[in-house]
Amino acid sequence: MTKRLKRIAPVKFGIVLGIIYGLISLIFIPFFLLAILIPSLAPTHEGAMQQGLTTGLGLVLCIVIPILYAVIGGLFGMLAAWLYNVVASWTGGIEFEVE
Numbered sequence: 001m002t003k004r005l006k007r008i009a010p011v012k013f014g015i016v017l018g019i020i021y022g023l024i025s026l027i028f029i030p031f032f033l034l035a036i037l038i039p040s041l042a043p044t045h046e047g048a049m050q051q052g053l054t055t056g057l058g059l060v061l062c063i064v065i066p067i068l069y070a071v072i073g074g075l076f077g078m079l080a081a082w083l084y085n086v087v088a089s090w091t092g093g094i095e096f097e098v099e
Helices: 010-041 048-091
Strands: 002-005 094-097
Touching: 010 048
Parallel strands: none
Antiparallel strands: 002 094
């Protein structure tokens, strides 16, 4: 049976895509933490204040990056769905088969 996808709800698609992007970004957080914490263990000439500031900023970024990815993914998901709807109105949408 052939079906046609004529329209995608932009807000719903943006929410789903935002959640997916946020979850995908969580996969990279442990590697990001290692990249932050390992150099902070090495002795430097900068002093403890500079090391603490760098480590603290990195830990804040570990919280901000997934949120930022989710928000940007959601916005671009809404834009992509809206653009699909415009193009689908010209072309009739995507045909696919279901069983």
